[in-house]
Amino acid sequence: xxINWFPGHMHKARKEIKKVMPQMDLIIEVVDARIPFSSExxxxxxxxxxxxxxxxLNKRDLADPDIxxxxxxxxxxxxxxxxxxxxxxxRQEALGILKLAEEMTPGHDRQKxxxxxxxxxxxxxxKSTLINTLAGRPAAKTGxxxxxxxxxxxxxxxxxxxxxxxxxxxxxxxxxxxxGYRLAVTGAIRSAVLDFEDIALFxxxxxxxxxxxxxxxxxxLEKTPVDGLALMDAVAVKRRFLGxxxxxxxxxxxEVLLNEFRAGTxxxxxxxxxxxxxxxxxxxxxx
Ligand code: G4P
Numbered sequence: 001x002x003i004n005w006f007p008g009h010m011h012k013a014r015k016e017i018k019k020v021m022p023q024m025d026l027i028i029e030v031v032d033a034r035i036p037f038s039s040e041x042x043x044x045x046x047x048x049x050x051x052x053x054x055x056x057l058n059k060r061d062l063a064d065p066d067i068x069x070x071x072x073x074x075x076x077x078x079x080x081x082x083x084x085x086x087x088x089x090x091r092q093e094a095l096g097i098l099k100l101a102e103e104m105t106p107g108h109d110r111q112k113x114x115x116x117x118x119x120x121x122x123x124x125x126x127k128s129t130l131i132n133t134l135a136g137r138p139a140a141k142t143g144x145x146x147x148x149x150x151x152x153x154x155x156x157x158x159x160x161x162x163x164x165x166x167x168x169x170x171x172x173x174x175x176x177x178x179x180g181y182r183l184a185v186t187g188a189i190r191s192a193v194l195d196f197e198d199i200a201l202f203x204x205x206x207x208x209x210x211x212x213x214x215x216x217x218x219x220x221l222e223k224t225p226v227d228g229l230a231l232m233d234a235v236a237v238k239r240r241f242l243g244x245x246x247x248x249x250x251x252x253x254x255e256v257l258l259n260e261f262r263a264g265t266x267x268x269x270x271x272x273x274x275x276x277x278x279x280x281x282x283x284x285x286x287x
Pocket of ligand 1: 060061062088124125127130
């Protein structure tokens with residue numbers, strides 16, 4: 001897959017995280033609950049060393065609850081790290097993550113020194129939202145300041161917790177190649193390389209295979225389409241997205257499918273399961 005993340009950027013982020021990581025008592029990695037594997041940052045396992053990690057499966061409100069449960073169990077068993085789920089505007093629940101952080105750092109005395117927690121994750125997973133929720137005010141910094149600047153701007157939370165924002169810019173995982181499409185469907189990456197209609201077709205194929213009832217109901221279809229393209233054609237007819245000679249306007253259909261998925265209008269949908277990912281990884285290795 002030809003999505004390029006600038007090597008210079010990646011190198012800088014790696015260096016900066018490496019620099020500040022030893023000062024951290026715990027890491028919170030935020031991922032998108034609809035794509036917990038595809039939205040991970042591949043750097044985290046190697047850079048964190050022994051630092052305790054909590055994985056937050058955020059945007060729970062948009063994800064399929066049964067699959068989110070499978071992911072939580074998979075992450076805890078296969079990765080051996082704690083996994084919690086979250087959705088925005090749940091301050092008590094978000095504060096529960098700090099409680100868990102305290103339990104996971106039993107040797108740390110907060111009377112003596114602050115508990116240093118670093119939040120990281122790829123763009124758009126909800127880091128700023130979580131930081132603001134925890135702080136109870138708009139506190140998340142935007143932009144791409146160096147780690148040292150950020151380290152001086154730690155956000156003070158109750159109970160002597162210091163929260164550090166991600167230094168630099170973290171990129172997502174783009175292998176197996178389906179990961180790139182899933183990230184594009186959620187809107188996490190904007191790629192000039194992946195074709196807009198191909199992204200929607202990837203989504204349409206997935207919806208027909210895994211959530212046929214949701215799409216037939218949503219678009220008022222008489223029968224379940226045989227595949228993604230048939231779904232796109234059927235939506236074009238229903239919504240009258242037809243060009244000259246009655247040709248389906250697939251660009252307009254793509255906009256509807258992607259926007260409605262991203263907004264949750266199609267219901268709670270997850271784009272990957274642990275079983276699916278395990279299979280894709282085996283296939284990718286065999287290639
Ligand atoms: P980031 O710092 O990791 O880049 O992510 P950020 O918090 O900016 O969140 C990215 C988008 O995801 C925002 O929407 C935010 O409102 C939304 N979001 C965050 N957490 C949740 C959640 O639990 N559920 C849902 N449904 N959405 C969530 P946006 O459209 O980019 O901005 P805005 O409309 O909020 O201004």
